[in-house]
Amino acid sequence: MTDDRVAALKKIADEIAACTRCPLYNGTTHPVPGAGDPFAEIIFIGEGPGYYEDQQGLPFVGRSGDYLTYLLKLIDLEREQVFITNVVKHRPPNNRDPQPDEIIACKGYLDDQIALIQPAVIATLGRFSMARYFPDGKISQIHGQPKYASEPVIAYYPLFHPAAVLRNPNLRRTMEEDIHRLPEIVAEVKKRRSGSNPGSSGKPASSKDDDLPMQQLKLF
Numbered sequence: 001m002t003d004d005r006v007a008a009l010k011k012i013a014d015e016i017a018a019c020t021r022c023p024l025y026n027g028t029t030h031p032v033p034g035a036g037d038p039f040a041e042i043i044f045i046g047e048g049p050g051y052y053e054d055q056q057g058l059p060f061v062g063r064s065g066d067y068l069t070y071l072l073k074l075i076d077l078e079r080e081q082v083f084i085t086n087v088v089k090h091r092p093p094n095n096r097d098p099q100p101d102e103i104i105a106c107k108g109y110l111d112d113q114i115a116l117i118q119p120a121v122i123a124t125l126g127r128f129s130m131a132r133y134f135p136d137g138k139i140s141q142i143h144g145q146p147k148y149a150s151e152p153v154i155a156y157y158p159l160f161h162p163a164a165v166l167r168n169p170n171l172r173r174t175m176e177e178d179i180h181r182l183p184e185i186v187a188e189v190k191k192r193r194s195g196s197n198p199g200s201s202g203k204p205a206s207s208k209d210d211d212l213p214m215q216q217l218k219l220f
């Protein structure tokens with residue numbers, strides 16, 4: 001099973017490397033399929049690769065990546081213990097925003113990665129990945145508020161993008177408070193998956209606890 005999952009993720013990465021479904025592959029140096037633990041409890045999803053990510057073929061390796069690494073250390077995690085990826089796997093030119101048709105073209109790869117890894121928590125970084133699960137959400141209003149789905153049991157957790165926090169240091173304290181809540185959200189998902197007393201005591205104090213079925217969340 002371990003080898004199966006690793007091989008399946010490698011196959012997705014190979015497909016991404018050969019992908020021409022949208023124009024973004026044009027002019028890039030490397031595809032950036034994502035990296036981390038195939039059995040991670042948390043997947044972080046950002047927007048798209050930037051300059052340094054394109055150069056190295058790895059997600060979040062520039063200043064934003066350094067800050068994400070710092071944030072993970074706050075909760076005693078190394079990058080290798082989570083899985084980090086983006087909604088588009090090739091760098092948009094000049095670091096522009098990914099376009100809706102590009103995100104849709106790339107969606108299947110991210111869906112497949114999530115289905116294989118089966119994380120407890122999907123933590124979105126910024127508005128483009130947030131829109132997959134909170135299509136009407138405003139990041140300034142919903143950051144740090146987990147939303148639980150029941151089939152399968154999973155939590156969606158919207159966070160600011162690390163680059164936005166670096167641009168606006170006033171967000172730093174909020175971002176770090178949001179990160180500190182991740183372990184309790186993972187624990188809550190595990191408890192729900194084990195079927196122990198779902199929906200009553202032990203929830204994170206400010207959980208929205210919407211218990212949305214997965215079908216409602218696959219809006220993108």
Ligand code: SF4
Nearest residue numbers: 019022089090105106
């Ligand atoms: S961004 Fe995604 S859909 Fe577009 S070429 Fe790259 S892998 Fe394919």
